[in-house]
Structure formats: structure tokens, C-alpha cells
Amino acid sequence: MIRTVLARLGLSLTAALGAALFAFLTLRVGPGDPARLVLGAFASDEAVAALRAEMGLDKPYVVQFVHYIADFVTGDWGKSYAMGEPVRSLLADRFPATIELGLCAFVIAVAMALLCGMVGSYARRDWITRLLRTLASFSIGVPQFWFGLILLMVGFECLGLFPGPVGRLGFGVPPPPSVTGLYTVDALLAGDLATFADACRHLLLPAVTLGLLPFGFLLRLFWANLDDVANEPFVLVGRSRGMTRWQVFRRYVVPNAIVPTLTASGLVLGQMLAGSVLVERVFNWPGAGALVTQGILQQDYSVVQTFILLSAVVYIVANLCVDVLVAAIDPRIARKDTAG
Amino acid sequence: MTGSLLEIERLSVSFGGLRVLDDIDLKLAPGDRLGLVGESGSGKSTLGLAILGLLVDTASVSGTIRFAGAALPIGDDRAMSAIRGGRIGFVYQDPMGGFSPIHTVGRHMHHAIAAAEPDISRRAARERAAALLAEVEIRDSAARLDDYPHQFSGGMLQRIMIASALAGNPQLLIADEPTTALDATTQANVLRLLDRIASARGMAVILITHDLGVVGRFCGDLAVLYCGNLVSLTTVARAMANPVHPYTRGLLDARPRLDEKPARLRTIGGVLPRAGAAGGGCAFEPRCALGRGVAICRNERPLLLANRSGDRVACHLAGAESEVAASC
CATH class of the missing domain: 3.40.50.300 (P-loop containing nucleotide triphosphate hydrolases)
Structure with a gap:
């Protein structure tokens, strides 16, 4: 198992470096000059050149890249030219907010997909499967921002069950002492149940909105896997041993079908951590999405590069967890790694 | 029983x-x-x-x-x-x-x-x-x-x-x-x-x-299914020595043998009809070496009946079969 983890970790680090290189090059190959953007169209060429030198942009790409990686590892993430603030402090609140939203959406999507997939595959009543099939199609087809607005209209305006788009906490509720940066977790750590409940209430609607598409995707995938495995001979053999339909489903069908679904959900998680700009807009969620979009438009290298590397690291950690989980379920995978 | x-x-x-x-x-x-x-x-x-x-x-x-x-x-x-x-x-x-x-x-x-x-x-x-x-x-x-x-x-x-x-x-x-x-x-x-x-x-x-x-x-016993019908039920020994049903005979002839070397394996001509496609007659009639074209085989479904040796066979020609077999 340790060898599996190490093997995957090595692969993951390579992937992270690749992501960093890609981000680095994309920003530099594109047209425009950050120094010119900062100083404005009327600055003298000498002033621009001086700023470029100060920013290190006059050095060869290789040197710039090595600096970028070295600085990232040591925690020096540079300064945002556009905002004049260290990237670290810019991302300090926003990155955890994005992570909290993404993780929560992910957990909801995976849990619901597993539940609905099992019900859909096991149920023999037509109306249940038809209902769930419709739900899956709806989840994949519906536009995210529209669904978010509808949730707000129903949950906030009509029923008043959920708070409006005011961010992570209600007005006048102070954030819990920061440990992880995730308000729900920090509130629990501080034993502050009222803040926890408030954070959850604020988190739920955006998380459901963000999780809808991956839910539909994972549901379809898991359902199809379950149906496939249900036709495997070992299911018939298990039944012939006197196991009930439910026993065979629980013992053989679900564990075998869950492996590819877990792998796919690891990929989905990466998407959720990076791609929540629309949802953050609709719910006024103070995440990194808006910051990064702005950073891309302004060629704010440090912000974008740091965010991409941070996302890559989170993505890698998440997928490493998935890989370990999969290897724990499927003995053939662990064996392949140790053999090779 | x-x-x-x-x-x-x-x-x-x-x-x-x-x-x-x-x-x-x-x-x-x-x-x-x-x-x-x-x-x-x-x-x-x-x-x-x-x-x-x-x-x-x-x-x-x-x-x-x-x-x-x-x-x-x-x-x-x-x-x-x-x-x-x-x-x-x-x-x-x-x-x-x-x-x-x-x-x-x-x-x-x-x-x-x-x-x-x-x-x-x-x-x-x-x-x-x-x-x-x-x-x-x-x-x-x-x-x-x-x-x-x-x-x-x-x-x-x-x-x-x-x-x-x-x-x-x-x-x-x-x-x-x-x-x-x-x-x-x-x-x-x-x-x-x-x-x-x-x-x-x-x-x-x-x-x-x-x-x-x-x-x-x-x-010890052999039951032969053809197209969803039980066509023969006998002991293995009797089936091997003298297969009464023409389909059983066909199956036995189709086995590869060690003592002779035919150019190719013998087969039963034709293919199994689709399930439920059989008409009123014997399902094997179109492929049967004995009964192909015989009126009773084409029109009447043979019943699974016990014969003299205690086997059960569903074939109109089962009685006549040994003579026909001897003549070829």
C-alpha cells in the first residue's frame, strides 16, 4: 500500500509541475505586457523596462520558471501588480472559501449520486427509475447560473428557508477563529454550533448549485456501472448460493461498480475547486473565482500562477486519496503497482 | 413416485x-x-x-x-x-x-x-x-x-x-x-x-x-433438448449403442473420433430454428436425415412416448428408424 501511495505521489508531482509549466507559458505567450498594464499607456519605455526588470520579467523563461516554483514552495507567492497586495493575503480568505464550497458541493454530488444510483439500479418499480433518469438528465442539462437563481428565488424569497446571496455568514455573525479557513470546520473546532449552523445554511444552496452537474454525471456513470456488474456471472453464482438479491447487490454489485465511479469523482473534484466563478457570482460567494478571472484579464501573473498551482496541489491530494481508496477496494490495482 | x-x-x-x-x-x-x-x-x-x-x-x-x-x-x-x-x-x-x-x-x-x-x-x-x-x-x-x-x-x-x-x-x-x-x-x-x-x-x-x-x-442418463423440446430421454449406454432419435444420432455422429480420420467433422445440416419459430410439426423435421419432407413429421408434433426398451422418444419414425439406419 505504501508503494502504491509513493508511486502515485511521484506521478502526481510530475503532473503538478506540468500544470505549473502550462500556466506559466500560457500567460507569457499571450499578447500584452503586465508592466505596461500597470504603468498605463502613457508611461515612458524606460519606466516600463525598469518595472519589467524589478518584476524579473527581463530574465529568460527558464530562470523565471525556476523562481516561480522555488518561491511557491517557500511560501513567497509574490505580489499582485494590479492590486498592490501580496498574493498570500489576497488568497488567504478566498482560497479556503472556494475550497469549502467545492468540497461541500463534491460531497453532496458524490453522496447523492451513489444513493440515487443504487436506488435506480436496485429498484424494480418503473416510476422510480423513470424519476431518477429524469433527474439525471435535468442535472446535466440545466444551466448552472439559472438553477442557482431559481434556488435563491424558492429557498430565500418564497420560503425564506435559506439566506440570500450574502456570502459565507449572516450579517453580524463573526467568523470562527481560523484554523483551516473552512468556516464550518473551524466553527465545529471552536465548539460554536450557532456559527456552524449559520455557515451550513449559507453553504447549502451554492453547494447544491455547483454540485448539480457532477451529480448528474456521476449518477449516470455509477448507474451504468451497477447495471453492468449486475449482469456479471458472479452475481448469478452468488444468487445460486442462496444469497438474496439485496445481499448480492450490497456485497458484490456495489463494491465492483464503485471503483470506476470513484476514479471519475476524483477528476470531478478538480473541476469543482477551480470552476466555480459563475456560482460564486450568483451567490456573492467571496471565493477565488472572481479574483482569478480578473487576474487573467489583467495579466496578473502571480495571482493566476499561484492559484493554478494551489488548485493543482489540492487536485493531486484529492486524487491521491481516491487512488488509495480504489487500491484498497481493488486488489488487482495495488498488485500492479508493486509488481511494476 | x-x-x-x-x-x-x-x-x-x-x-x-x-x-x-x-x-x-x-x-x-x-x-x-x-x-x-x-x-x-x-x-x-x-x-x-x-x-x-x-x-x-x-x-x-x-x-x-x-x-x-x-x-x-x-x-x-x-x-x-x-x-x-x-x-x-x-x-x-x-x-x-x-x-x-x-x-x-x-x-x-x-x-x-x-x-x-x-x-x-x-x-x-x-x-x-x-x-x-x-x-x-x-x-x-x-x-x-x-x-x-x-x-x-x-x-x-x-x-x-x-x-x-x-x-x-x-x-x-x-x-x-x-x-x-x-x-x-x-x-x-x-x-x-x-x-x-x-x-x-x-x-x-x-x-x-x-x-x-x-x-x-x-x-447415467441422457436427456436431449432440441429447440426447447425434450426429444429423447434414455440411458447413456443405450443412447451410445443405438441412438433412437435421429437428432441424438446426428449429435453422436458429429463427435470427433480417434479411430478414423475424416476429411472434416460430420455435422448436422442446417441451424437451430429460432425459439418459438417451429410450426405445427416436429421442430427437427427440416434438418432430419429421416423425416425431412415426410408428411407426418411436417404436420404433427411428435409426443414424448416410451418405447419398448423403456426409453422415451419424441419421434414419429423412431420405430422405423432402426431398419432405415440398417439400410444405409
């Missing part, structure tokens, strides 16, 4: 209006070995699954199956679960596919044992599992319980499959082409093992196969 272990009466199975099994009558005494033979699509696997009550939901089943004196609760899945495994065992043709790849052999054995005996302790179940593996000649059986299916060969897996089928001490074992997926040497070993175990346990076996050589070595 109090002596019967299994009595099938007028069993019919259809899928969406297509009749796959048509009015099957079959009896089996305790310890009997019946070879169930037919081409692919003749309904032999369906018959096996029907006895186990494991046909898909869309199958409609009529008729009765009595097992050890009581009618099987065919429609009641929960009640059938108690009979499967405990009273009737099943061996599937593909040993590789017959095991969940992510569970150890010990888990499979435990599941089978616990299904037959829910109150058994983990420890006792493990001992039973090891003993069963030893019975099917898996060496070092206790240690190998922790291995996964992919760590065994096909022949070993098939023996383990047999072991798990024995978990509930069944009185009847339905083996659906148990040796088809194995190479010739392994086939012989598995058959020999099955033979020894069935004799030792006094267990009846229904061996589903299209290999008459396997039937000849293993079975």
Missing part, C-alpha cells in the same frame, strides 16, 4: 411470447446423474436456471417443479433463496467470471456458507471453507482462502466454484457446462473430481453440456 428427488412437470418458459422451453417432463432420483444435451440455444441452460428459480424477471414460467416431495415456490424469490445453495447447488461454466474480482476466495466461501447457515460463527465458517477447499483438492487450503480469484488458475477456480456450491450440502448439483472453459487435461481432472465428490456425497447431478464425450464418462 416417492423415490424422486426432482420431478419436473409440464414446465414451460417463455420470454416475451417466445417459448424457450416447451412442456418439459423430467424426473431424477437421488444420486442420479443426468446429462442434459443440446445445441446452443436449445434451452438447456434455461432449464437449469428455471430449476434454481434464477431466470430473469421478464421470463414467464408455468408448470411445476417438485423437489424432494414438495413443489418449489418458483415465484417466491425469498423462499427460493433458502432452497438455492442449501438444497440445490450450481456450478457456472466460466470460472473466471464466476468470482467477484475484488473479494478473496475466503469471502466468497464465507458468503456461500453463511447463506446456507446464517448463524454460523466466523471462525467455524472459515474452518468449513478450508475443509471444502481441501475436499476439491486445493493444496494449502487454509492459507489460500486469503487469495484473490486472479491468483488462481481456471481449473483451480472451477474446483473452488464446486467447493462453494457444496457449502450447503446440496442434494442436487446443476453444473452448467462446468468444463467448457477449461483445457482438455484440466477438464478431465475437474470431471474426475466431480465424479468422486458426487459419489461420496450421494449427490444427484444435472450436467448441462454439448459434449457427448463428457456425458459418456460421467452420466
Whole structure:
């Protein structure tokens, strides 16, 4: 198992470096000059050149890249030219907010997909499967921002069950002492149940909105896997041993079908951590999405590069967890790694 | 007939209006070995699954199956679960596919044992599992319980499959082409093992196969299915010596032989008609060496009738057949 983890970790680090290189090059190959953007169209060429030198942009790409990686590892993430603030402090609140939203959406999507997939595959009543099939199609087809607005209209305006788009906490509720940066977790750590409940209430609607598409995707995938495995001979053999339909489903069908679904959900998680700009807009969620979009438009290298590397690291950690989980379920995978 | 272990009466199975099994009558005494033979699509696997009550939901089943004196609760899945495994065992043709790849052999054995005996302790179940593996000649059986299916060969897996089928001490074992997926040497070993175990346990076996050589070595009786109909039910010895039904004769002639070297294997011309496609006559008529074009064969369904030697044959020409056969 340790060898599996190490093997995957090595692969993951390579992937992270690749992501960093890609981000680095994309920003530099594109047209425009950050120094010119900062100083404005009327600055003298000498002033621009001086700023470029100060920013290190006059050095060869290789040197710039090595600096970028070295600085990232040591925690020096540079300064945002556009905002004049260290990237670290810019991302300090926003990155955890994005992570909290993404993780929560992910957990909801995976849990619901597993539940609905099992019900859909096991149920023999037509109306249940038809209902769930419709739900899956709806989840994949519906536009995210529209669904978010509808949730707000129903949950906030009509029923008043959920708070409006005011961010992570209600007005006048102070954030819990920061440990992880995730308000729900920090509130629990501080034993502050009222803040926890408030954070959850604020988190739920955006998380459901963000999780809808991956839910539909994972549901379809898991359902199809379950149906496939249900036709495997070992299911018939298990039944012939006197196991009930439910026993065979629980013992053989679900564990075998869950492996590819877990792998796919690891990929989905990466998407959720990076791609929540629309949802953050609709719910006024103070995440990194808006910051990064702005950073891309302004060629704010440090912000974008740091965010991409941070996302890559989170993505890698998440997928490493998935890989370990999969290897724990499927003995053939662990064996392949140790053999090779 | 109090002596019967299994009595099938007028069993019919259809899928969406297509009749796959048509009015099957079959009896089996305790310890009997019946070879169930037919081409692919003749309904032999369906018959096996029907006895186990494991046909898909869309199958409609009529008729009765009595097992050890009581009618099987065919429609009641929960009640059938108690009979499967405990009273009737099943061996599937593909040993590789017959095991969940992510569970150890010990888990499979435990599941089978616990299904037959829910109150058994983990420890006792493990001992039973090891003993069963030893019975099917898996060496070092206790240690190998922790291995996964992919760590065994096909022949070993098939023996383990047999072991798990024995978990509930069944009185009847339905083996659906148990040796088809194995190479010739392994086939012989598995058959020999099955033979020894069935004799030792006094267990009846229904061996589903299209290999008459396997039937000849293993079975006492031979039932031939053609297109969902039982066309012949005889002892293996009589069938081999003098096959009364022209289809049985065709199957026997189609076996490869060691003592002659024909340019190519003899076959029965034509293909099996689609299930339910047979008209009013004998389903085999279009392919039959004797009855092709004969009016009665084309128009009238032959009944499964006992002949002089006590065999049951469904053929209009069964009586005339020996003379015809002698003349060619």
C-alpha cells in the first residue's frame, strides 16, 4: 500500500509541475505586457523596462520558471501588480472559501449520486427509475447560473428557508477563529454550533448549485456501472448460493461498480475547486473565482500562477486519496503497482 | 413416485411470447446423474436456471417443479433463496467470471456458507471453507482462502466454484457446462473430481453440456433438448449403442473420433430454428436425415412416448428408424 501511495505521489508531482509549466507559458505567450498594464499607456519605455526588470520579467523563461516554483514552495507567492497586495493575503480568505464550497458541493454530488444510483439500479418499480433518469438528465442539462437563481428565488424569497446571496455568514455573525479557513470546520473546532449552523445554511444552496452537474454525471456513470456488474456471472453464482438479491447487490454489485465511479469523482473534484466563478457570482460567494478571472484579464501573473498551482496541489491530494481508496477496494490495482 | 428427488412437470418458459422451453417432463432420483444435451440455444441452460428459480424477471414460467416431495415456490424469490445453495447447488461454466474480482476466495466461501447457515460463527465458517477447499483438492487450503480469484488458475477456480456450491450440502448439483472453459487435461481432472465428490456425497447431478464425450464418462442418463423440446430421454449406454432419435444420432455422429480420420467433422445440416419459430410439426423435421419432407413429421408434433426398451422418444419414425439406419 505504501508503494502504491509513493508511486502515485511521484506521478502526481510530475503532473503538478506540468500544470505549473502550462500556466506559466500560457500567460507569457499571450499578447500584452503586465508592466505596461500597470504603468498605463502613457508611461515612458524606460519606466516600463525598469518595472519589467524589478518584476524579473527581463530574465529568460527558464530562470523565471525556476523562481516561480522555488518561491511557491517557500511560501513567497509574490505580489499582485494590479492590486498592490501580496498574493498570500489576497488568497488567504478566498482560497479556503472556494475550497469549502467545492468540497461541500463534491460531497453532496458524490453522496447523492451513489444513493440515487443504487436506488435506480436496485429498484424494480418503473416510476422510480423513470424519476431518477429524469433527474439525471435535468442535472446535466440545466444551466448552472439559472438553477442557482431559481434556488435563491424558492429557498430565500418564497420560503425564506435559506439566506440570500450574502456570502459565507449572516450579517453580524463573526467568523470562527481560523484554523483551516473552512468556516464550518473551524466553527465545529471552536465548539460554536450557532456559527456552524449559520455557515451550513449559507453553504447549502451554492453547494447544491455547483454540485448539480457532477451529480448528474456521476449518477449516470455509477448507474451504468451497477447495471453492468449486475449482469456479471458472479452475481448469478452468488444468487445460486442462496444469497438474496439485496445481499448480492450490497456485497458484490456495489463494491465492483464503485471503483470506476470513484476514479471519475476524483477528476470531478478538480473541476469543482477551480470552476466555480459563475456560482460564486450568483451567490456573492467571496471565493477565488472572481479574483482569478480578473487576474487573467489583467495579466496578473502571480495571482493566476499561484492559484493554478494551489488548485493543482489540492487536485493531486484529492486524487491521491481516491487512488488509495480504489487500491484498497481493488486488489488487482495495488498488485500492479508493486509488481511494476 | 416417492423415490424422486426432482420431478419436473409440464414446465414451460417463455420470454416475451417466445417459448424457450416447451412442456418439459423430467424426473431424477437421488444420486442420479443426468446429462442434459443440446445445441446452443436449445434451452438447456434455461432449464437449469428455471430449476434454481434464477431466470430473469421478464421470463414467464408455468408448470411445476417438485423437489424432494414438495413443489418449489418458483415465484417466491425469498423462499427460493433458502432452497438455492442449501438444497440445490450450481456450478457456472466460466470460472473466471464466476468470482467477484475484488473479494478473496475466503469471502466468497464465507458468503456461500453463511447463506446456507446464517448463524454460523466466523471462525467455524472459515474452518468449513478450508475443509471444502481441501475436499476439491486445493493444496494449502487454509492459507489460500486469503487469495484473490486472479491468483488462481481456471481449473483451480472451477474446483473452488464446486467447493462453494457444496457449502450447503446440496442434494442436487446443476453444473452448467462446468468444463467448457477449461483445457482438455484440466477438464478431465475437474470431471474426475466431480465424479468422486458426487459419489461420496450421494449427490444427484444435472450436467448441462454439448459434449457427448463428457456425458459418456460421467452420466447415467441422457436427456436431449432440441429447440426447447425434450426429444429423447434414455440411458447413456443405450443412447451410445443405438441412438433412437435421429437428432441424438446426428449429435453422436458429429463427435470427433480417434479411430478414423475424416476429411472434416460430420455435422448436422442446417441451424437451430429460432425459439418459438417451429410450426405445427416436429421442430427437427427440416434438418432430419429421416423425416425431412415426410408428411407426418411436417404436420404433427411428435409426443414424448416410451418405447419398448423403456426409453422415451419424441419421434414419429423412431420405430422405423432402426431398419432405415440398417439400410444405409
